[in-house]
Amino acid sequence: MSMTMLAVLGLVAGSAAGLLAGLLGIGGGIVIVPVVYYGLVQSGVAPDQAAHVAVATSLAAIGPAAITSFLGHWRAGHADLSFLRDWGPGIAVGVVVAQFMAPHVRGAVLSGVFGLFCLVFAVRFAFPAYFKPFLATAPGGTFRIASALGIGAVSGFAGIGGGILTNIVMVVSGLPMHKSIGRAAAAGVVVSVPASIAAALASQAQNATAVGSIDLAIWICIAPAQAVGAWIGARLAARIEGDHLSRLLAVTLCGTGASMLYASWS
DSSP states (O other): OOHHHHHHHHHHHHHHHHHHHHHHOOOSHHHHHHHHHHHHHHTTOOHHHHHHHHHHHHHHHHHHHHHHHHHHHHHTTOOOTHHHHHHHHHHHHHHHHHHHHGGGSOHHHHHHHHHHHHHHHHHHHHOGGGOOOSOSSOOOHHHHHHHHHHHHHHHHHHTOOSHHHHHHHHHHTTOOHHHHHHHHHHHHHHHHHHHHHHHHHHSOOSSTTEETTEEHHHHHHHHHHHHHHHHHHHHHHTTSOHHHHHHHHHHHHHHHHHHHHHHHHO
């Protein structure tokens, strides 16, 4: 695959990922990771290296889109700063630990775990009426710390913004879908900054446009388009019913999970 085609692919993927980030509060990694991985492998990059670059670059690109998405949901009254205060530190620690461990884990393993993770949780969001909240309120104390660390760790390994797990934790705690999405967008803000720093320091650059595992050339193609898409998506989300947003997330998870599982076995 030529660099021009890879750049075009990045722009398209960034726009789609940003739209989903705004609509669902996710970081967009469920689109960016498989697209960048596929593009790099088709360009001759070894699968293991491609997986690490895809995850790291996705995490670095999440930042602008997450901030844009969070501000959009905050203006709509579906997000608040207390989530960043209470959950942010634990999520950040989980991300950093995962990013420093990721270079020592096989890329195919990361792809497979990520794919399976997407498929399992797609069921929950496909049938929102059949899954009742497990908790009366969002977890606190030790449970909250463990949940935050888990969100951060999965995000660091899979290259996602933490929105998927945050959505799950908030929804099973009884929070309405729109408010859950607002907090999921906030998780992306927390994930991106420490993850980008860790990815830049955790491994050596493989080419002239890379900083650690982050490929800046790919980032430039993705991040601006992703931020614009996130702003549009956040405005649209306020006008869509919660159950419809839940099913949209389920469809996205199914497609991404299947493609990443296929990539890990090929």
